[in-house]
Amino acid sequence: MRTTTFIQAINEALKEEMRRDESVFLIGEDVGRYGGLFRVTRNLFEEFGEDRVIDTPISEQGFMGMATGAAIVGMRPIVELMYMDFFLVCADQIFNQAAKMHYMTGGLVNVPMVIRGQHGGGKRYGSQHSQCVESAFAQWPGIKVLAPSTPYDAKGLLVSAIRDNNPVVFIEHKMLYFTRGELPEAGEELIVPIGKADVKREGKDLTLVSFSYTLLEALEAAEELQAEYGIDVEVVDLRSIVPLDTETIYTSVEKTGRLLAVHESQSNCGIGSEIVARIYEEAPHLLKAPARRLGMAPASLPVSQKLEEELLPWKKNIKAAVLEMLQPVAA
Amino acid sequence: MRTTTFIQAINEALKEEMRRDESVFLIGEDVGRYGGLFRVTRNLFEEFGEDRVIDTPISEQGFMGMATGAAIVGMRPIVELMYMDFFLVCADQIFNQAAKMHYMTGGLVNVPMVIRGQHGGGKRYGSQHSQCVESAFAQWPGIKVLAPSTPYDAKGLLVSAIRDNNPVVFIEHKMLYFTRGELPEAGEELIVPIGKADVKREGKDLTLVSFSYTLLEALEAAEELQAEYGIDVEVVDLRSIVPLDTETIYTSVEKTGRLLAVHESQSNCGIGSEIVARIYEEAPHLLKAPARRLGMAPASLPVSQKLEEELLPWKKNIKAAVLEMLQPVAA
Amino acid sequence: MPISVEADILSSRADTVIEPAVLSNETLTKMYRDMVLIRRVEESLLELAESGKIGGAMHTAIGHEGTAVGMAAALQPDDYLTCTYRGHHHSLARGMDPKRAIAEVLGKADGFAKGKGGSMHFLDPSLGLMGANGIVGAQVPHAAGMALASKIRGEGRIAITFFGDGALYQGVMHETFNMSQRWLLPIIFYCENNRYSEMTPIGRTSSVRDIYMFARAYGMHSLQIDANDVEVVYAAVTQAAERARAGDGPTFIEGITYRLAGHMAGDLETYRSPDEIEAQRAHEPLVVLQRRLLDRGADEKTLAEIRAEVEAEVAEAVEFAQNSPWPHPAETYTDVFAL
Amino acid sequence: MPISVEADILSSRADTVIEPAVLSNETLTKMYRDMVLIRRVEESLLELAESGKIGGAMHTAIGHEGTAVGMAAALQPDDYLTCTYRGHHHSLARGMDPKRAIAEVLGKADGFAKGKGGSMHFLDPSLGLMGANGIVGAQVPHAAGMALASKIRGEGRIAITFFGDGALYQGVMHETFNMSQRWLLPIIFYCENNRYSEMTPIGRTSSVRDIYMFARAYGMHSLQIDANDVEVVYAAVTQAAERARAGDGPTFIEGITYRLAGHMAGDLETYRSPDEIEAQRAHEPLVVLQRRLLDRGADEKTLAEIRAEVEAEVAEAVEFAQNSPWPHPAETYTDVFAL
Ligand SMILES: Cc1ncc(C[n+]2csc(CCOP(=O)(O)OP(=O)(O)O)c2C)c(N)n1
Ligand SMILES: Cc1ncc(C[n+]2csc(CCOP(=O)(O)OP(=O)(O)O)c2C)c(N)n1
């Protein structure tokens, strides 16, 4: 094992899969000669050439549609959206096309493609460049949604995504890019299965479910809650938003009796609400207290650092939510 | 009072508001000379002329953006999407632009516009022309979401929507168009406030929350449940999805102790999940049994009549869900 | 001899002229059969729709038969094709079994997509039919992606995509034109200009008079043709396919034709006069081809036999489709994800 | 005398030539001041960004000053304007207070939008500045909608919208060009062609060589100009505005300029050589205008005084902005819905 950055882990997954399978290619804005605005695709153009690392004009609808078409005939395109927020300019191609194709054709057609890119707040990019998208994607059947929080999971899940026969959205959080973590040597095969959550911290008082960058905030919150209040939070990293590993969640809640789902996308109709609804549908008896969710309050991220900090459902807000749920324990 | 169709009610609201306020105009495909694919805008071109009833090319992104621009400078555009599903080709203009403008500008700019059109299943239009969109819209802050189920509410809410200073999406269900209901005389002002739910059937055993066409299915289900099992369901018509009238919901649940939210949009991260999450956050003590939601199972509507019937969360499925929740009562 | 410009809105720019192919009577007779078959299937579907057996939106291609049959003859059977909701004709011309086509429209288990896709989503990957689409313009980048795949893999296959005159102003078209031309993809953009976008004549919303000239803005090779003449369509698509296979990049073809039936089943057609339609019947593709065959010595009796044969074949297909069972309800939940 | 085509990629088609205006020395001196002010504000913002005081994406318009100042002089103060994330210059040229501009970029309470919008969302409706946009192309239909509103209301106001060379291939542009031309809306489409779309030279992804020729596909009046010359910009926008006000519809202006700084603060500019940038400095807008003024008899001392004055004004604005308080946290939750 060695430690690498999150960016490096993704770059390696891309490189190794492109070496392994000729049908894999990259397409997006500045992904080629420049190596990506966030340098995630660097050196790939040099190794694989312009047929497999394709610089596009600012035509997301067009190249998302082309990727879909290429996937239909057996290629495995990986589309970079420079900011995930831009999925809105190509939403029809993602949800009405790529995601529905297999179903609509009665299974005659597969669309093996990956849509990847960074999203999220914390860097003052403002309303149009900071939106977390996982809950928006989760509403549409036919597309898998992944959001890892460590370099290990990032590499392993991206390999799985590329090999999957469906459209998969692979979400990177801009705050994760320079975080570091352990990774097996380059070239050693690393596969993290889609649809499996991972307990990142064991605890007995409350099950906190999260993913992506928010998970790191949750882990810090858990340490502080332990130190400051003696509250012992179990932190479950979903990694996959769709499909959702409810089994791991329920196993944890069986132990803790309490459930809090935290994410940075909008609270309203977010994946947190879904997890709450799901447990009341499938396993309400596990709960000792009402299950809760913490997402983004209804506002779009402002640029001002002070307002952004206020709005993000990060450590401070996570601690407050846990304390509210455990008042009797903490008191 | 007289009875009219749902279409007629909407047509009247448009006509009367256009007469009252010169800044109101219509824009969309075939809305003018032809009077709308579903004839909702008929005769308006004749009365108001081509400057106020504008036929467009198939350029949803363009005309949604133009409507936004016109609204910014004080007009009150009403955009028809021929099928609501097409919001996907102009999603950026709706969610990243119209909906965020007021917030992003610190309140310097208002965007008073209405997006309206029909959606939903039941007519075998298949995956790309039957999608229910209310839950997708509800995820984005800055846009109000209305979905009436009667001609009365349709007219009254559309008037409110047109006078509102925000983007409002006004959702018509294709199965509602030829339903009839009471309406005050044409020209008599009828206003239904945004954000107020309405109890459409009183009952004591369970609170069923719904809206749009599904509400009519719920009312039928309630009658049959009464007749067949003696189960007395209270049916609350949300009418507004955003903002959500939780007060009326909770008042009802206070009486019944049971909550089931039903809608035709996807179950995953749908408004039903949100309502469940909300009550556990704000008023869990009212519940005698786990709150539930019933939305569309993860699939996009197939064309085949038999499969469409199977998938839609309509009467048969609603009755089954209620019975499951009330097994002790029904037994 | 340049084509006789029968279609009334063909522009007369010299650079639009294409020599029609002169095909053998045998080939033309086979084409006639295919065109009659398409016509009969569409008419039968309209009858089924009228009797309430078909829901949703069903768009027929009555009047567009020359386009489909001319194209099918000009391409290889494995060239990729995408098209619109108005796409029965391309599929039938490329060899889709009418039985499975009609069953699909009726939502039956024997439909090619088990009744899940229906009229707006015709396809058969084994025939290179890679998908019809309900969203205006959406199928166009799909075809460009297939052309890109072919280029990357060095397959030699090309792609063709069909769209209407109304589709030009969907932004994705423009994005796709630019990338396809910039990368010289092996693709044919085929615009079936039938003069109407739903209930709107195209001139009412377009600022571009000659659609094919629009593609010139991208430096694209671009033609305007009389698509009611199957020999012209064949010649144009053949030329475009040669260019694509030679690595010369995309061709845009504006095929002028006319939609003889309503936009979709149930269309009351209040937006045009019966006279207008009647006038177009004089040079609709079946009439043009029949006249041509007779001029070249074919006998009316052979043609009548063909029509009777097709009549029987389609009647049988309708019967088959009606008798096909409903798909099992469990099918509702399958095919959401591929394995 | 036609303009001297200094910009190295101006095409030389005869129909692109526009006579530059010859403005009074007084006007030109005022323009010089405005351009220096924009330059100094941008430079100060880059310094603040380097010191970590500005997050997110901040794009400066260093090199684009001639465009903004020429435009402002040619239009009425209430004409509608929309632009991109690279939009500080238009706002300052139209009269935005540098204090409130810088405070906004820093996310402070005195920012024009209370720190909610920041660098990418400059606006001031009281100055006709109706919004800058972070999404490539999105502001373009907004301006067309404003032009439509003006036409419906018979206001006589026109709209101008700015976008980059990279924006042309966002589908919404094309949709908007068509509708605007079809309806003859009073709008000016102004493309600030600075040769780069982020890190990509425009020729690498575009199949259209001369961008302004593209608008001709819609039958739109269209010009290509040297936008480093403020008198040329002034003349072109004046002509376009006259056409718009006379009911003749849209004009497309391709203004050739060059982005002298990085795409955004922090851009390492590995994609172009320092030599390339250096060569462009010889005819950047401030140099061109200064030379012109001196040629026409202005004295260097006056210009130096102006520069010093602006220097002080901007320093004060920076100080003001830095001392401005943070917005109250409660502001986070306001302005979601208008009353
Ligand atoms: C994005 C989108 N907008 C609108 C529609 C509704 N619609 C379906 S067909 C059609 C007209 C298309 O006209 P044209 O492109 O000329 O094709 P034709 O139907 O004549 O074959 C419209 C507006 C749609 N399906 N998709
Ligand atoms: C829809 C969309 N896609 C991509 C981006 C990312 N992006 C921001 S600026 C830019 C380049 C724009 O280049 P150009 O239009 O030439 O304007 P310039 O920055 O040179 O002024 C890109 C790709 C975006 N903001 N919006």
Ligand SMILES: [Mg+2]
């Ligand atoms: Mg047409």
Ligand SMILES: [Mg+2]
């Ligand atoms: Mg540029």
